[in-house]
Amino acid sequence: MDKSFRLFPEAASTAAPAVDRLYFFLLAVSSFFTLLICVAILYFAVKYRRSASFARSADYGSPWKLEVTWSLIPLALTMVMFFWGAVLYFRSHRAPPESAKVSVVGKQWMWKIQHAGGKQEINALHLPVGRPVQLTMISEDVIHSFYVPAFRLKQDVLPGSYTTLWFEPTKVGRFHLFCAEYCGTSHSDMIGEVVVMDPADYSEWLQGGPTESPVEAGRRLFEQFRCGNCHAAPVRPRCPPLDGLYGSQVALSGGEMVTADEAYLRESILNPQAKVVAGYQSVMPSYEGQIDEAGLFELIAYVKSLAPPEQSSDKKQSAPQ
Ligand code: HEC
Numbered sequence: 001m002d003k004s005f006r007l008f009p010e011a012a013s014t015a016a017p018a019v020d021r022l023y024f025f026l027l028a029v030s031s032f033f034t035l036l037i038c039v040a041i042l043y044f045a046v047k048y049r050r051s052a053s054f055a056r057s058a059d060y061g062s063p064w065k066l067e068v069t070w071s072l073i074p075l076a077l078t079m080v081m082f083f084w085g086a087v088l089y090f091r092s093h094r095a096p097p098e099s100a101k102v103s104v105v106g107k108q109w110m111w112k113i114q115h116a117g118g119k120q121e122i123n124a125l126h127l128p129v130g131r132p133v134q135l136t137m138i139s140e141d142v143i144h145s146f147y148v149p150a151f152r153l154k155q156d157v158l159p160g161s162y163t164t165l166w167f168e169p170t171k172v173g174r175f176h177l178f179c180a181e182y183c184g185t186s187h188s189d190m191i192g193e194v195v196v197m198d199p200a201d202y203s204e205w206l207q208g209g210p211t212e213s214p215v216e217a218g219r220r221l222f223e224q225f226r227c228g229n230c231h232a233a234p235v236r237p238r239c240p241p242l243d244g245l246y247g248s249q250v251a252l253s254g255g256e257m258v259t260a261d262e263a264y265l266r267e268s269i270l271n272p273q274a275k276v277v278a279g280y281q282s283v284m285p286s287y288e289g290q291i292d293e294a295g296l297f298e299l300i301a302y303v304k305s306l307a308p309p310e311q312s313s314d315k316k317q318s319a320p321q
């Protein structure tokens with residue numbers, strides 16, 4: 001990569017310049033006050049040295065104006081930092097709806113990546129430039145953290161729950177990918193690269209290799225684990241149909257409502273007892289330990305692809321990603 005000395009990593013995502021501006025603002029404020037304090041220390045050390053003559057017993061009363069000033073200025077500055085940071089934080093957590101979806105499984109010590117079309121890679125993520133991407137990530141073991149300095153983004157990858165991260169690469173090139181959470185002996189080998197390509201090169205890259213889509217792989221798992229014995233509608237009326245489930249509101253036996261998102265689907269498969277659908281008995285077995293995280297992504301992709309019953313002839317269209 002670039003051998004020349006640089007203080008800053010390249011800025012290669014739409015988020016990067018905005019994060020840098022906030023960073024420079026923080027740096028400027030801290031430098032200004034650090035300097036101010038140093039200069040004041042030196043100045044007063046000389047001015048009030050032991051041999052200097054001045055009234056040492058002066059009583060200044062209560063200088064309330066001074067108190068108010070030095071409370072309000074820092075308050076204003078920290079509020080600017082807070083709201084500025086909060087705006088960037090929210091922006092970095094709300095992916096544009098048209099984002100390409102990529103799933104990421106972190107494990108000791110590698111990154112396993114699968115694209116929506118089915119293409120898989122390890123320790124590398126190929127992307128087209130200028131298109132937003134959303135990663136849905138989970139860990140197979142301990143906490144990892146997905147960190148791309150050139151994008152100014154970092155997100156912890158947790159065991160047992162999904163986290164997401166989105167970005168839009170703005171430059172063609174190869175960028176470092178690090179695990180930024182100490183995760184055991186070979187943590188330092190848990191590195192890779194994000195390869196941002198021209199859209200034409202990218203579609204060429206997509207061509208090669210096997211591509212069973214996650215939805216198809218998920219359908220295989222659905223058959224393999226005989227989910228259909230219960231969930232394929234006519235067989236057992238005591239089980240809820242899964243068509244159109246994704247994104248809908250589900251009433252639970254406890255009376256609450258939950259949105260059927262990826263996390264809910266994952267929990268329904270691994271720990272069906274945790275949230276039982278209203279009107280059903282909790283007879284579904286747990287699949288904990290039988291399906292790995294990559295398989296769960298596929299199974300969930302399949303459940304997501306099941307269109308609502310009314311328009312089930314249209315299945316293709318509601319396929320996710
Ligand atoms: C023995 C029958 C049975 C099998 C086998 C079974 N389920 Fe279920 N499933 C149920 C029942 C009953 C419920 C509703 C009660 C509950 O929420 O636990 C349910 C609930 C669910 C839900 C939540 C549905 C909703 O409306 O919110 C999902 C998702 C789900 N199952 C997926 C699967 C998948 C995927 C498999 C295969 C890996 C599977 N199930 C295997 C019986 C089964």
Ligand SMILES: [Cu+2]
Nearest residue numbers: 144179183190
């Ligand atoms: Cu790690």
